[in-house]
Amino acid sequence: MNIESLVDIDRWPMNDNALLSELHSTFVRENIVVMPGFIKESALRPLIAECDELAKIAYHTDVNANLDVVAYDQFPTDSVIRAIYEWDPLMHFVAQVLGEKELFRYADPFGALNLAVMRDGHELGWHFDQTDFVVSIALQPSLQGGDFENVPRIRSASDDNVETIADIRRGERADLVRIEPMTPGTLMVFNGRWSYHRVSQVHGKVPRHVALLAYDTKPGTDSNDELKLGRYGRLPV
Secondary structure, rough: OOHHHEOOOOOOOOHHHHHHHHHHHHHHHOOEEEEOOOOOOHHHHHHHHHHHHOOOOOOEOOOOOOOEEEEEHOOOOOOHHHHHHHHHHHHHHHHHHHHHOOOEEOOOOOOEEEEEOOOOOOOOEEEEOOOOEEEEEEEEEOOOOOOOEEOOOOEEEEEEHHHHHHHOOOOOOHHEEEEOOOOOEEEEEOOOOEEEEEEEEEOOOOOEEEEEHHHHHHHOOOOOOOHHHHOOOOOOO
């Protein structure tokens, strides 16, 4: 499969040093890089069709979220989404955006690649991530809601900024909240450890589909059994 043909190389030349430098600077400055149109519009239809099929076997989780999740081992071998995740040039591109010499795919047989499915009434509350970065590809928005709301760099290793975070949670600091563009085909690299974020409640019959691609700066990264049971309802056989 020619994955490169799915990517808008003209808009996002993955080997362009000037672009890579600009994207890395943005990530360092804002903890987020949003690349709309990374996946060509013409390539989205089969990807969305694949999401709709996978969503039928998704596991519903209320652990730290309210959504349905498709695990890595549930993606068929001919999955285009899986092929995108396993495409080395994308992993190398993300590494350069992050300013890392090398990245490795997760060793987690469930968590290496996920499809997050948010249906009518689902939402993801305000939180910080435990990891330094998350890579996602937006594939289908909901009819209403489902906005990725983000307060960048609201805390640091030396300042938890507890009072401002409490104000945000109460809805009193809307001036700090950004709604990040998550149109279909958008590639996003995000550091949620220092940025407070949520996904607003989804409304309507069209589910919100986002692929979550897991990489790490060291090989062999896996999640613990508690997380696996909570997020996928099972353990590896």
